[in-house]
Amino acid sequence: MKVHFILNGKAVEAEGRPTDRLLDVLRHVFHLTGAKEGCGEGECGACTVLLDGRTVLSCLVPLIQVDGRSVITVEGLAATEKGHAYLERFALKGGTQCGACTPGIVLSGAHLLQEHPHPSHREVAHALAGNICRCTGYQAIQRALSEEPEAVLDSTLLPAADAEREDGS
């Protein structure tokens, strides 16, 4: 079947089986390899992307579910100016070590910051509870997200198509 959706702000079309995992479609069809497979069963969060502005585990999302919707990956986040600044700061603060969890973590983090520009420690911990990081002990991620400067805290953090869709959903 053919599925049409918005990928990182651009209309795209993907051919596949309805049950194909969104993770595989992103990685193999669109060569967006930011999202990783850490477990393949919804436990690690390394495959996190945004679907209509909300975080989902792309290893659990069948292709058919994304028809007509908007998907944002870490590559999309990185392509915006604000997103890039946010990511660079995240790295500077020590939020990434081996990097395997990072694409998922920064998307969960971006989603949190959209909703709570000044998250408390508890809010950060809850928002990222589904993203396993084996390297950092989470402390640097905590610092990177709860000590965000004002500059990157607005809705332009994510690509525009997503913001529009979020309003409508």
Place this chain on the structure above:
Amino acid sequence: MKHPPGILGSSPLRRDGLEKVTGAARYLDDLPAEGTWVGATVRSRHPHARIVSLRFDRTKAPADAVFVHAGDIDGVNGLQILDDRWPILASKEVHYVGEAVALVAAPTAEDALRAAAAVEVEYEQRPAVLDWEEAARNEPLYELALDEGRCEAILEAAANGDDGLILVEGEYFTGAQEHLYLETQAMLAEWVDGRLAVTGSMQCPYYVKNALQHVFSLGEDAVQVVGRYMGGAFGGKEDYPSLLAAHAALLARAARRPVRIVYDRHEDIVATTKRHPSHTRIRSAVKKDGTLVAARVDFDLDGGAYLGLSPVVLSRGILHATGPYRVPNVRIRGRVLRTDTPPSGAFRGFGAPQSQFAWERHMDRIGRRLGIDPLTLRRRNVLHPGDRLPTGQLMDASCGAAAALEEAARRGDFLRRWKKAEEDRRRDEPLGRGNRPVATGVGLSLAFHGAGFTGLGEHRMRSPVTVRLTAEGRLEILCAATEMGQGAVTVLPMLAADAAGLRIDDVLIHEPDTDVVPDSGPTVASRTTMVVGATAARAAHELVQRIVQWKEEQMGEAALRVEDSRLLGPGGEIGDFRELAREYLAAGQPDAVTVHNEPPPWQRFDEDSYHGSAYPTYSYQAQVIEVEVDTDTLQVRPTRAVAAAEVGKVLHEVQCRGQVEGGLLQAVGWALWEEMKRKDGQLLNDRMTTYIVPTFLDAPEMEVHLIEEPWEGPPHGAKGVGELPMDGPASAVCAAIENAVGIALDSIPATPERLLDHHIEAAQGGRR
């Protein structure tokens, strides 16, 4: 050459930072799949069995699939680590669930799975060795001993109550631990004109290369190995990637095209190495004031089915077995026992977390027995400069054990909290009857870690590092150090830039490609910054010196120097370094310098008697960990961790802190949740759903204090930090539980079940 201010100790953006946060970093599985086939592994379902027959039923497999078994190995069917008895593919017998028996490859992952299902193996089951008692009755895989002083006579006296000595005995267990690096094991192999090229996720490209040469009987020039970014390793990619590389290479040869093997999580948990489970018995003699007089430590590790790296893990465990304390009379026996389980391997800390868990719990036991609080007891015995380790090694001025202990105790307000929790608990006895739904407690521990290879390892390797000039006039470091998240690709250029008088941007680092880089040793043992980094710094300094000297000769001018990438003469700035370097290259001057690591000449170690200086220096870490224990369910929640790490010199603060914080949480996970449950040799929790690693919500709030007591050696007195944070926290967690609810658990993980068992046992024992 003067140091431009501010490179070391600053925290520049890590070299791989942008690639990683933007998702652009390419790990093995991110490489385009076009033209490569997918490999899969057929594994033993039994812990011990004879292989009766092995058959590939082509009619059930995809048409073009290839099949490989032990008979296809024409070199040596053995994984070259310390010995080569671990088979690449089992041929006659299997010795653990998950052992590789055969391999298949096909164009797609789906086809590969179908092909694997077409392999029929008939087994005849054999009795398997699966527990400590039985393993201990058999011949151990390996043994070691260390003796200093008159240990047994003193223990004897203490047992008789002579000389005012008190005998304190204890027994301690730690469980296996899965690395759970987020990127699973992954490897790609290809044969081009009889030459084997392998790339993938590995800590030690030269280990992989040597192992491949062994399996395929190939010369040095016939194998190229390139290490990629790793999505975590923690020791788990020290030994195992050699096996995976051999598998991928066998399949690539059979399929006549590149083959990749990427484990799924389940397979990775089942088949790869784990942290050695340990069993430690300690008999100690102490004075009434808590002064340690003698200790006998019997330290057993479960090595699993094959020897692997176990002897060196055992060795490090033994050398850390009495912690950073003065113990004048010591007798240590260590054994690696064999069981029919996956080979135990390298895991952050490498034996030292196990032996120091036992030792720190034993310290708490001594304190309890004598009525001395944990801090006072440790203060009374902690190593100071001028004291000696059981090996006879004299502690130099950089011994920061006491500094770490005091800093953690003070910052964590240890004594006051500990005493308060002791009082609260006494009011609440028996447990849970005092209307305390949640009990709070705090634990203290102190541990140390020797940096670099054990004993004469570094002397034997004298690791070479090359620094060369690029055409544009920048420096490039050539070494085999790999990036697993710890920050090697950032810190090594920082050290080289600092030593050469360059800006960081003027120093590059080449990927670890065995065709290009010298064998600077494996990326293990907290040695990369201290050993490879220091050597890279010397090489960079040397190369820039030569360039400057050449320029001086050219100009007939002395006293030139390079600072902040500028060439300076007596009269001020003459030019910029890159220009100078290009001029030097254009003149046909040699573009590279190789220097070798020079371990301190005074570092001598007798590998038979275990006397001397096993490591040139040690780092130290103390922590105060606070927990809340639910008095009904005995669930434990670590709430706060205050750590003081004495690391010699902080080179990149953000990364250094990252090591301490990440290691600390891994240790807390090991202490509380990470249990590998086996039944009849089968792993019961072989998925991420059931093997629990700490999430964001599980992590305690951390406060890390870095202390600097530089040692005399390079780079700038920095000591290894990668493994240190794994060594002590588990014991502090148990001590905190004890402080909260009075259950003195000496075995981890401290799951509610285990706490309850121990509690009931103690209560019954008390009644008898």
